[in-house]
Amino acid sequence: MSERKAVNKYYPPDFNPLEAEASLRKSAKKLKTKQRDVITIRLMTPFSIRCTKCSEYIAKSRKFNGKKEVLPERYLETIKIYRLSIKCPRCNNMISFRTDPKTSDFVMECGGVRNYSRVKDEDSRVESVDETLQRLVQETNESESERLSGKGEDKMEALERRLAQIQREQEDDQELERTRLSRLSMQQREQRLRDRNAAAVEENEQDLDKIAEEAFNRRQDHGERLNAPFRKPQPKALIFKKRSKKVNPLGVIKKAAGP
Known part of the structure; x- marks a missing residue:
């Protein structure tokens, strides 16, 4: 049983391990850097949407498993534009919208209608690349002319x-x-x-x-003394003192004179 579980590999006579390792690294790098046009991602709706097929309302920030696709167009020749697609949770209708770097917002493409649109100022307008370059050149020329005309002291x-x-x-x-x-x-x-x-x-x-x-x-003590019962004072007992006998120097006892 043990020999059946052994891993046996065949190496041809002209096998070169260095070339095999190089080819393996090249194929791995190619697979790693391979760009897929459509990938599956987890996304949230950037605004509330109403499905055009079943009139289902999809709230803002609701999570979906959607598709992300890179469009061939570019904004200012460098910024990529992505298309995001989701399915209606009720009728399984495909709803897609794309990014708009010019207005920093999203634009509906198909399958749904945006419930509200952001109010845009009529006067506000995004400058193009040529207009921006012209404005910068004009500001530079004005600053240079001010410096040469002697207005540097004002600064x-x-x-x-x-x-x-x-x-x-x-x-x-x-x-x-x-x-x-x-x-x-x-x-x-x-x-x-x-x-x-x-x-x-x-x-x-x-x-x-x-x-x-x-x-x-x-006051309380005084009231208690006033309310106490009257007691008749007892007469004091008479105390009779024994009169001492007087003795003269001759030894004759003299009786005390009576009262």
């Missing part, structure tokens, strides 16, 4: 005025920055004063609360 004066204006703008910006900083410091000072006043007011309120509480407690 220097304009440059000086521009520099002076920039300097004034910088000074104004610095002045505004200083004003902003001073205003910010004043606001911070006012905020500290307000905080201090608020603390003093809170402290006074606490003192007033303490005084009111003490007054309330004294």
Whole structure:
């Protein structure tokens, strides 16, 4: 079984591996650089479309599997123009539109109608290559004639005025920055004063609360004493003190005189 799975290749007697490798590289490069006219891509509709066959509305930015084709025409002889084709999701009708580099937009060709068209200014017109070259040559000639006629000093004066204006703008910006900083410091000072006043007011309120509480407690104690029942005071017991006996120096005890 193992010999059946072996890979056996035949090499002719005149086989040259260098030539085979070169031919393989050449064919691979040819296949890689081969340009196909029509390729399948994933695209999104650039605008809303209405199918002319079944009147199906296709919203803008809807995704389709479409075809891309390079047209032989060129804009300004360098920019390529592409044709994009999709199928209607309802009736399978082919809808195609192409790119328009001149207006930076797309143009419908067949199978559908664009629901809206971009408003274009009548005065705006794209210059052709010849018109652009003529305009550039004319501007260059005018600048050269101004330089030769001695109007370069006006440019220097304009440059000086521009520099002076920039300097004034910088000074104004610095002045505004200083004003902003001073205003910010004043606001911070006012905020500290307000905080201090608020603390003093809170402290006074606490003192007033303490005084009111003490007054309330004294009034309550006074009310309790007034509401207490009256008790008759008890007479004090008589305390008789024993009179001391007086003794004279001779040892004779003298009785205390009576009352």
